[in-house]
Amino acid sequence: MRRYLVRLLFSLLVMSGLTMPALAQANTQSLAIDAYLDEAMPAASAPGLAWAILDNGDLRVGSRGERIAGSGLPVSSDTPFALGSVSKSFTALAIMQLVEAGEVDLDNAVADYLEGFAGQPGGAVTIRQLLSHTSGWSTVQGNSFQTGRADQDNTLAGNVSQLAETSPAREAGTAWQYSNANYLILGAVIEAVSERDFAAYVETEILAPLGMDDSSVGGRAAGDSMAIGHTPWFGARRPVPVQGGASGGMAPAGGIVASAADMALYLAMMTNGEDDLITADHKVMMMRPASAASPFYGFGWFIDAEADAAYHTGLTPGVETLAILSRSQQRGGVVLVNANSGMGFGVTGDILAGMSAFALGETPESAGPHLGTQSLYVMVLVLPVLFVAGIVLAWMGRAGLRAKSGIAGWFSLVFPVFSTLAMAWVFVDLMPKLFGAPLATFYLYQPDMTILLVASAVTGVSFSVFRLALALSGRR
Numbered sequence: 001m002r003r004y005l006v007r008l009l010f011s012l013l014v015m016s017g018l019t020m021p022a023l024a025q026a027n028t029q030s031l032a033i034d035a036y037l038d039e040a041m042p043a044a045s046a047p048g049l050a051w052a053i054l055d056n057g058d059l060r061v062g063s064r065g066e067r068i069a070g071s072g073l074p075v076s077s078d079t080p081f082a083l084g085s086v087s088k089s090f091t092a093l094a095i096m097q098l099v100e101a102g103e104v105d106l107d108n109a110v111a112d113y114l115e116g117f118a119g120q121p122g123g124a125v126t127i128r129q130l131l132s133h134t135s136g137w138s139t140v141q142g143n144s145f146q147t148g149r150a151d152q153d154n155t156l157a158g159n160v161s162q163l164a165e166t167s168p169a170r171e172a173g174t175a176w177q178y179s180n181a182n183y184l185i186l187g188a189v190i191e192a193v194s195e196r197d198f199a200a201y202v203e204t205e206i207l208a209p210l211g212m213d214d215s216s217v218g219g220r221a222a223g224d225s226m227a228i229g230h231t232p233w234f235g236a237r238r239p240v241p242v243q244g245g246a247s248g249g250m251a252p253a254g255g256i257v258a259s260a261a262d263m264a265l266y267l268a269m270m271t272n273g274e275d276d277l278i279t280a281d282h283k284v285m286m287m288r289p290a291s292a293a294s295p296f297y298g299f300g301w302f303i304d305a306e307a308d309a310a311y312h313t314g315l316t317p318g319v320e321t322l323a324i325l326s327r328s329q330q331r332g333g334v335v336l337v338n339a340n341s342g343m344g345f346g347v348t349g350d351i352l353a354g355m356s357a358f359a360l361g362e363t364p365e366s367a368g369p370h371l372g373t374q375s376l377y378v379m380v381l382v383l384p385v386l387f388v389a390g391i392v393l394a395w396m397g398r399a400g401l402r403a404k405s406g407i408a409g410w411f412s413l414v415f416p417v418f419s420t421l422a423m424a425w426v427f428v429d430l431m432p433k434l435f436g437a438p439l440a441t442f443y444l445y446q447p448d449m450t451i452l453l454v455a456s457a458v459t460g461v462s463f464s465v466f467r468l469a470l471a472l473s474g475r476r
Contacts, residue, residue, distance in 0.1 A: 029053075029358060030060060036354050036364060037064060045237060045346040046339040047230055048075035050260035053333040053359050054267050054325075061261050067338065068228035068239055077261040078214050081227045081336035084314025086323045087256035088183050090202055092131055092286060092300025094190050096278045097205060103193045106131070113189045114160070121167035127189065129172050130182040131299040132290030136168030139436035142180030145250060154249045156198060160188040176294045178436070180253035187252025198251055207258075209277060210265045215258035217251050226257065229318015232342035234448045240318035254316060260334055263323060267332040271325050286310075287327050309360060313352065315340070317444040322352040324359050333359025340445050344374030380427075380452040387459035394467040401471040413471050416464035424457035 033051075041049070041064060048065030061077035098104040104113070104127060111123035125135040145159045163181050170177065187198045194201050199217035207215050219226055230237040248255070258266070270287075273280050286299040287310035296303050301310040308328050314321035318340055325332030335355035341348040347370055354364035394401065404413060431453065432442040443450040 029055075029361075030062075032363070033062065033355075033358055036358070037351070040351045040354060041065065043346075044337070044339065044341075044348045044351055046337050046348055046351065047237065048079075048227060049335060049337045049351065050075050050077050050079055050081065050227075051333065051335040051355055052077065052260040052264035052267075054264055054271070054331060055361065056330045059264050059268075061264065063260070065338075067226070069230060069237055075227055075338070078259045079227050080214050080216075080219060080225060080257045080259050081321060081338065082219065082229065082254075082314075082316040082319045083256045083258055083263075083321050083323075083336075084254045084316040084319065085180075086312045086314040086321050086334075087252070087254050089286075089300035089312055089323070090206055090256050091183050091186050091190070091198075091252045093206060093278060094202055095127065095131065095186055096282045096286065096299065098190065098193050100278055100282065104189065110185055110189065113192050114164070114185070116161055116164040120164045122164065122172075125168070125172045125185075127186070128290065130186050132176070132294040132297055133178050133182055134173055134176050134291060134293045135179070135182050135185075136170040136172045136174070136177075137163070137166075137179040137181035138169035138177055139179050140433055140438065141166065141169060142178075142182070142184075142253070143437040143441050145180070145184070156184065156187055156191070156249050156251065159184050159249045173291075173293055176297060178297075180250065183253040184250065190252070199248070199255075202256065206277060207262075210262075210269060212258060212262035212265055215256065215262045217257070218248060218255050219257035227319065227336070227338040229316065230339045231318050231444075232340060232346055232446060232448050235345065237339060237346070238447075254314065260336055263334040263336075267323065267325050267334065268330070271330045271332055273330075284327075287325075307360060311356065315445065320348050320352060322356055324356045326360060331359065331361060343377040343446065343449050344370040344372070345377065347373075377449065377452075380449065380456050383456040384452070384459045387456070387463040390463045391459075391466050394463070394470055398470045401467060402473075404471060413468050417461075417468055420460035420464040424461050427453040427457045 037049075046065065047069040048063070048067060050061070050063040052059065052061045063075045063077050063079065065075050067073040067075055067079060095104060099106060106128040107126050109117075109124050109126055110130065111117040111120070117123040122135065122137070129135045141163075145154070145162075163185060190201055191198055196204075202217050206212075214225075229240040231240055269276060270283055273283075287301050287303065288298050289295045289303055290298050298310065301312055303310055309324055309326055311322065311324035314323075319336070319338050320340060321334070321336045323332070323334045333355060335352055337348050337351055339346070339348050357364035401413070404410070428439055432439045432450075435442060439450065439453075
């Protein structure tokens, strides 16, 4: 009931101040959004989405599609989605609340709050460096906890305990590198200082005061109403078996679940220029570059100085999100899509980019074809077939292989072994890490591409080894 009273009051305030030109402008933008999504939704093959745009007090929300493909269950503006890394802005907000309460100092070391870091490699990292991703922990280090292992403690305390014993990849304060590790540690700081678990703190001190009644940490309040995530699956989409926000062990980095309408309340608070959950000055601080080493990131927000905007994207298995707001106007927006982007096909990123433009009062540009990633996908799709065909042809031409001699002959037999081994290393180790994750984590978001990479690596090495073995087996 409280949520509806908050929204009713908000709507009445909006309606009382709207002029006819403002209404006309709002209707024009709504029509433009509809036309854009008419084209972008089928191209992305996304089952559903929800969006909200805040424009100087004018709140507009919309939704399309289904919570799960083929179910007939519609997405609404009140449908909860896993926010992914948009959650980091909530964790940063919680830290700023504790700063204002005098319980946390931005320039204190993490070891001042977490005993497990005393005397450890990362113990001297400061709260400010954690907030701005300049701690030295790498993207791969932060993503290594997403899969969860049965032989490890995958709770937040367990994950942070492992991080305490892990040396950051770089010296703190020297460079920026996005890492979930930073926000896991911040979540543990919140728990230690507030003497409450992370979920209880965020739900009590942030979500409830804003009237975000369809939102929770980990989706524990969402029940069966959540949007179901979908991952790419060889030209189609398949639902993700396990739903909800990131597990408790990853919640501070990506575990908040919220609806588009609730996120509009959150963005309104961040852009109102008032002292409420935190002071207006601290809101400004969160949305400006944190340091010279972090020119494009504040506290829980990326910075786009050219657009004078702050934003954050979110990615969980099957769901992609974006929240964006103006740093100088009461303007912002959010879009939530229950599909992960495919490799060149079914690209959901075009929807996020287009809706972010609308949120800032701009006209989105056409994305155009994604020829590079499409070519990569097709190549990896075809390679296993070609290698299997090569094995068959090698068997049929085994007499010719056995007749090879001399330097040129041996080179033609041995070189493919080394080249396919190198290819296998690129496919199963280097390429996933270029996306900032080990292969097991990459599989959570791109299962079809992961299978193709592994299949190409296995069949490629098998082809070259089989061919060499055939050549050697018939020699006297």
